[in-house]
Amino acid sequence: MSxxxxxxxxxxxxxxxxxxxxxxxxxxxTAVSYPTPRNLNALWTxxxxxxxxxxxxxxxxxxxxxxxxxxxxxxFQSVEGIxxxxxxxxxIRYLHSNGASMFFIAVYIHxxxxxxxxxxxxxREILWIxxxxxxxxxxxxxxxxxxxxxxxxxxxxxxxITNFFTAIPIIGQPIQTLLxxxxxxxxxxxxxxxxxxxxxxxLIAGVVVLHIWALHVAGQNNPLxxxxxxxxxxxxxxxxxxxxxxxxxxxxxxxxxxxxFYQPNFLGHPxxxxxxxxxxxxxHIVPEWYFLPFYAILRxxxxxxxxxxxxxxxxxxMFGAIAVLAFLPWLDTSKVRSGNFRPIFRxxxxxxxxxxxxxxxxxxxKTDDIILGMQAVRWAQLSTAYYFAYFLxxxxxxxxxxxxxxxPLSINDAILAKSAAGSAH
Amino acid sequence: MAETPxxxxxxxxxxxxxxxxxxVGVAAAAWPFIDQxxxxxxxxxxxxxxxxxxxxxxxxxxxxxxxxxxxVIRNRTEKEVEEGxxxxxxxxxxxxxxxxxxxxxxxxxxxxxxxxGKENILVMTKVCTHLGCIPLDESGEFGGWxxxxxxxxxxxxxxxxxxxxxxxxxxxxxxxxxxxKIRIG
Numbered sequence: 013m014s015x016x017x018x019x020x021x022x023x024x025x026x027x028x029x030x031x032x033x034x035x036x037x038x039x040x041x042t043a044v045s046y047p048t049p050r051n052l053n054a055l056w057t058x059x060x061x062x063x064x065x066x067x068x069x070x071x072x073x074x075x076x077x078x079x080x081x082x083x084x085x086x087x088f089q090s091v092e093g094i095x096x097x098x099x100x101x102x103x104i105r106y107l108h109s110n111g112a113s114m115f116f117i118a119v120y121i122h123x124x125x126x127x128x129x130x131x132x133x134x135x136r137e138i139l140w141i142x143x144x145x146x147x148x149x150x151x152x153x154x155x156x157x158x159x160x161x162x163x164x165x166x167x168x169x170x171x172x173i174t175n176f177f178t179a180i181p182i183i184g185q186p187i188q189t190l191l192x193x194x195x196x197x198x199x200x201x202x203x204x205x206x207x208x209x210x211x212x213x214x215l216i217a218g219v220v221v222l223h224i225w226a227l228h229v230a231g232q233n234n235p236l237x238x239x240x241x242x243x244x245x246x247x248x249x250x251x252x253x254x255x256x257x258x259x260x261x262x263x264x265x266x267x268x269x270x271x272x273f274y275q276p277n278f279l280g281h282p283x284x285x286x287x288x289x290x291x292x293x294x295x296h297i298v299p300e301w302y303f304l305p306f307y308a309i310l311r312x313x314x315x316x317x318x319x320x321x322x323x324x325x326x327x328x329x330m331f332g333a334i335a336v337l338a339f340l341p342w343l344d345t346s347k348v349r350s351g352n353f354r355p356i357f358r359x360x361x362x363x364x365x366x367x368x369x370x371x372x373x374x375x376x377x378k379t380d381d382i383i384l385g386m387q388a389v390r391w392a393q394l395s396t397a398y399y400f401a402y403f404l405x406x407x408x409x410x411x412x413x414x415x416x417x418x419x420p421l422s423i424n425d426a427i428l429a430k431s432a433a434g435s436a437h
Numbered sequence: 438m439a440e441t442p443x444x445x446x447x448x449x450x451x452x453x454x455x456x457x458x459x460x461v462g463v464a465a466a467a468w469p470f471i472d473q474x475x476x477x478x479x480x481x482x483x484x485x486x487x488x489x490x491x492x493x494x495x496x497x498x499x500x501x502x503x504x505x506x507x508x509v510i511r512n513r514t515e516k517e518v519e520e521g522x523x524x525x526x527x528x529x530x531x532x533x534x535x536x537x538x539x540x541x542x543x544x545x546x547x548x549x550x551x552x553x554g555k556e557n558i559l560v561m562t563k564v565c566t567h568l569g570c571i572p573l574d575e576s577g578e579f580g581g582w583x584x585x586x587x588x589x590x591x592x593x594x595x596x597x598x599x600x601x602x603x604x605x606x607x608x609x610x611x612x613x614x615x616x617x618k619i620r621i622g
Contacts, residue, residue, distance in 0.1 A: 168570060172586060175568040190471070194480045196505035196564075204474060291500060291507045293570040295585045311587060314601055322601050323567060379588055 018045045042228060047246035048253045049234035051423050055129075056232070058122040060257035061264045065115040066220065070213050072108040073157075080160065082206035084199040087162035088287045106276040112154050113279045114268045116302035119147060127340075128361055130349030131233040137341040139226040144338045146219050151334075153212040154300065156205040163284030164294045170197045170205070172297070179324040196290065236426055237350025238419055245423035304375030305368055306330050309399065311379055312392035329396060336403045343403050345411025353417040357410055364402045371395045485622030487614065490558070498574055500563060503621050507571055508609055509563040510619065513593060518556055520580055521547035521594035529605075530597045536608040545605055550594040552613065560611050560619065561595045567602035582606070 019040040021030040029036060079098050081090040094101035123143070126132055132140035155173060159166045174197065177188045193200030231240060240246055247253070271278065279301060283294045299307050313326035320328065336343075351358050371392065379389040420426035483504050490510055493499055498511035513521070526532055526544055533542065534549040543549045552558040563582070565572050570586035577583030578599070579592035589600030596605040611621045 168586070171570065172568040178569075189476060190474050193474055194476045194505060195483075196569075198480075198505045200477065200480065290502070290505060291571060293585055295573075297570070297586050311601075321603050323603055326601070 017041050042224075042249075043254070044248065044250040046228060046249040047231075047240065047243070048249050049232055049240055049245060049423055050247045050252075051234050051236060051427060052232070052253070052256075053235055054256075054260055055121065055125040056234075056253075057257045057260035058118050058125060059227075061118045061261055062115070062122060063220065064261050064265075065111060065118055066213065066216060069108065069111050069115060070217070072104050072111060073210070073213065075104050076108055077206075077210065080206075082160065082203050084162060084202050084288070087160065087202060091161045103272070106272045108157075110268065110271045110276060110279060112157060112300075113271070113302065114264070115150065116154070118264070119150060120302075123147070124365060126233075127364075128351040129233055129235060130237050130344070130346075130351065132341045133344065133349050134341070135230045136226070136233065139223060139230055140341055141338050142219055142223045142226055144334070146216055146223060147337075148334065149212055149216045149219065151303070153209060153216065154302065156209040156212070158284075158300060159202065159205045160209065161284060162202060162288045164286045164288055165281045165284040165297065167197060167288035167290065168293050168297050169299060170201060174201075176327045176330075179321075179327040181324070198290075233349065234423060235350060235352065236420060236423060237348065237353070238423065241422045242424070298376060301372065301376075304373075305371035306333055306375075308371045308375035308392045309333050309396045311375075312389060312396040314379075314389060333396075333399060336400065340403060340407075344407040345409075346407075346414060346416070347411070348416040348419065353419055354410070354414055355417065356414045357407075360402060360406045360410065363398070367395050367398050367402075371399065483622075485620050487618060487620045489618055491617035495557065500574075501621070503562075503609065507563045508621055509559075509561060509574070511559045511574075513551075513557045513559055515557075517580065517593040518547065518551075521550070521592065524592065524594075524596070530599075531604045533605070534608070535605045537610040538608065538612075545594075545596055547594045550596065550605070550608065555613070559595060560621070561606045561608045563606065565589055565602055566597065566604040566606065567600070572606075 017037055017040075019037040021027045021036070026036060076094060079090065079094045079101065081087060091105065094105050096102075098104075126140065126143070155169070159170045170192075174188050174191050177191065178184045180187065189195075191201075192198070193204060234240075281298060281300075283296070286294070298304075307330075310326040310330040313329050314322050315325070316322055317325050346354065346357070348354055351361055374383075374388050374392045374395060377383070377388050379387070379392070381388045383391055420429070486501060486503055488499070488501055488510060490499070490512070493510065493512045495512050496514045498509050500507045500509050502508075524547070526546065529545050532545055534540075534545045536543060536549055538553075539549050548556060550559065550561075552560060563571055565584040565586065567584065567587055567589050570584050572582035572584040572589070572591060574582060577590040579590055581593045581595060582591040583589075584591075584600070584602065587601050589602035590598050591602075591606055592598050594605075595608075597603070609621055611619050614620050
């Protein structure tokens, strides 16, 4: 769908530039004349929302770094200084910390949109894998950022997460020592996490450029999951998609603003307002909400599997839960993209979505809490089993056994049929 | 010219040799940029610490920092020692002593976990062997330590009995300088 360019420079300056660096042509083709399927629903605005959140995080982050000191003796106080003394520091700090949560809310909606409408299927595999890489980078950035205030959750989260690597036989311990730069999480760890937390968002921005490039080569998917067949199926990106994206970005910012102004600490953990203490682990240590499902998977493996002990098994399951996403384009064997035309898939998908939320809930409770007559850890094992079964068993099999509903001939046909049915009433 | 694959020429060798030198050069340049993240000289130079335990009565414990991690020195009560001795080796999840002062293959008997000649003194790194949290003193169903992070339980000799942690709490190298003074490290 990356058709030929329609840009024609009109002004003398435009022509002068065009002959030397055709950057205006690039922007015009990317953001103005780019053909967008005309049937996109609001779920397609989350790419724009995510771009906006990346900008918000980078801008507020750079500002915070002007006042923050990455030294374990003063880090906590410097954050309090931002809250109390820096002009508007409280606002910028809360925008950044809640911004991370909003970023993850948006990315989860974005991912589940792709899962439902088959946006990972040919020819969008590279687009999808670039997205998985961005997601991994986001988690690394989110984790390291949370360490910087040097509260109790910062310190012990850093300890637990870097200790994941010690589960790896032989090379695990040296890797952990390399990551934390000492015998335990300390100033050296904080120092380097600050540097990397600054670096990673720019890596993300770089991969986002590739992500958008891949999107514009393959063309956007749409709720019907069928290819664009003629010009009647599309509208130009500007003004149609641009204005819709802006509307939804504004709505999302209202949602974000409500948290920042009225519930800035709702999504955080109160123990991070206690300065890091290397001699005492808080009794209720819980990760940030956006890591909870994976945390539940980690804790679900409390048994040994042959030579793999529970510790390594949990770490493998947790990383495997993300790695399996990268292989999804080849695990889903159905030729039909959109879940709208796949009756059995729809059921499996919604069970998967509810299961993912349930895993998040299980990550927030204690493993031996009783839920509906069963220990939370047993529920987590069942949920983890379904998580992997969805990717490794259900999706590969469905392509062979499911009978999809008939697909419309084109996007335009489907819209005309819908409006005809509407006017008949 | 015939299409038969030509014998490798001396020019091919030059290309491969140049490429190989390039790879070695990149690797040599990359290593310092990786190794800079390993513990620096000041961290590696962390000296031993000396602790006075004269004031630690039976049933009491002190925790000191050694290499950024807490080391607990517990003066165990007779009951705790007896409980430690009463445990059969086959009931233990980790059969090894994990004692830097004993043989690497030593059994995790209570005697191998306690100080030589002072069976009431237990010195160990209080860092859970699961994912590195600090277990709580005098808690858990085995009368020893309980880790709040993922629920590992240690007994009165610091041996893992329940939960996801794979090993007993490690015992650092230490020595009695006098009857009441210990050097750790």
